[in-house]
Amino acid sequence: MGRYDRHIMLKEVGHEGQLELSNAKVLIVGAGGLGCPILQYLTAAGVGTIGIIDFDVVEISNLQRQILFKTSDIGINKALAAKKQLQDLNPTITIEAYPERLTSKNALQLCAAYDVVVDGTDNFVTRYLINDAVVKTGKPLVYGAIFKFEGQLSVFNYQNGPSYRCLFPKPPKKGVIPNCNEVGVLGVLTGIIGTMMANEVIKIILKFSDVLSGVLLCYDSRTTKISKLIIDRNQSEINHIINQTALQEIQVNTQCEPLLGEITELNNLILNQIEFIDVREKHETPKIMSLKYKQVPLGQIKEHLDIIDSNKKIVVFCQSGIRSKKAVELLRDSGITNAVSFKGGVMNMITNIKNIKNEK
C-alpha cells in the first residue's frame, strides 16, 4: 500500500488531488504551538515543498505544546529541529529550514516563493508584516492566533477576500495584548487550532469551495463553543498596503513605541500617515510651511477631540516640548492612546522635516 492511499481513496482528493498536494509549496512562519501540528499534518499529507522560518531555539517550556520537539532538541533552532523530525516522517518531500527572523528585508521574497503562507507567529509585529507581505505578493494567508483557552482562525487575502488589516487595521499598543509566554496557554488548544489551520491549507490547495475566507472562527476550549463572525473586505486598507513602498516602515511606526511616548526624531515615520498637532497658541511662531498640521492650543484640546484623527498615529508638538507632553497626557485621559510628544519642540521638528526632504 502506498503512503497516500487513504487520501487517494477519497474521491474528493484522488490521484489528481494528491498530485496537487505534491506540487504545492507552503511557507510556515513560526514553528511553535500552532506551527508544529501544521507542519506535521502537511508533511504527512505530502505537501511537496514546505518552508519553515523560525529564529528561536527550543526551550523546555515549549515541550508542553510544541509536539514536534523532543527533550533532546532543547537549545537547537526550531526550524532546523523541525526539519529533522519532519524529514524522517516523510523523506519524499522537500523541506527548507530558514533559521532566521522574518523581517521586512526577506518577507516579500520568501512569500513570493510559496503558494500559501501560514501565520503561526506569537507577536503582532510579525503578524502585520506577514499580512502586508501576502497582500503585496498576492498569496493566500492561513491565520491562527490564541489566548489562553481561546483561538481565532481565518483565511485572509484569498480570492478577493479580506486581509487581517480589514479585521484589525492597526496593531494594538505594545504590551496591551499578552502572548503565551506571558499568560500561559492550554497546550492542546494550539493543537486544535493548528490542525484546523492545516485543514484550511489543504482546502486551498485542493480548491475546495468552502475555504474559511471572510469569516473569523472563534473557538473556546473550555465551553467547546464555536462562533463564526463575518469580516468584510476593506478596500482602502488593502490599497494602503499595496501603495506602501517598503514593508519595514509599516511595522516600525505602529508597534515599537513606548507606552508613554516621547520621540525625538521622525525617522521611519511616513509623514502623510501622521496626524500632527501643534498645541501652541495660534499667534506663536515659527509656523511650519512644509508640513500639514492642525492647531489645537493646549487649553482647548479636550473641547476639540473630534477634529483629531485618532485612527492615525498622532505626533504632538509645541515650542519646546513641555506643553506637548501635557497634551499627550490629556489625550490619553480621553482614551486617545496613540499620541506621542515631540521632544525639542518646533525647531527640532523643522530640522527633522528638512532632513527627511533632503533624503528624498
Next chain:
Amino acid sequence: MTLNIKYFGLIAEITNCNEETLDFSEGSGSCLLKLLFQKYPALVGIDFQIAQDHKIISKNTMITGAELALLPPFSGG
C-alpha cells in the same frame, strides 16, 4: 432594547464574564462603547472590534441587533 453581549479573550477577563445582557436605549457602536467604558473603565485603551449579529461592524454602525460581541486581537501562537 436589551442587548446580549459576548466577550472574548482579554475583554472577558476585564468584564469578568463571557456574556451578559445590557439595557441600551439606542445609538451607534460609539454610544455602546461609551456605555461599556462607563461600566468597565479598564476597557479604555484596549483594542477590539464589535460584531453585531455575527458580523464585524464599524463604530458608526447603528446598534439594531440583539446579539453583540467584543473581539480583541490574539497574539499567541
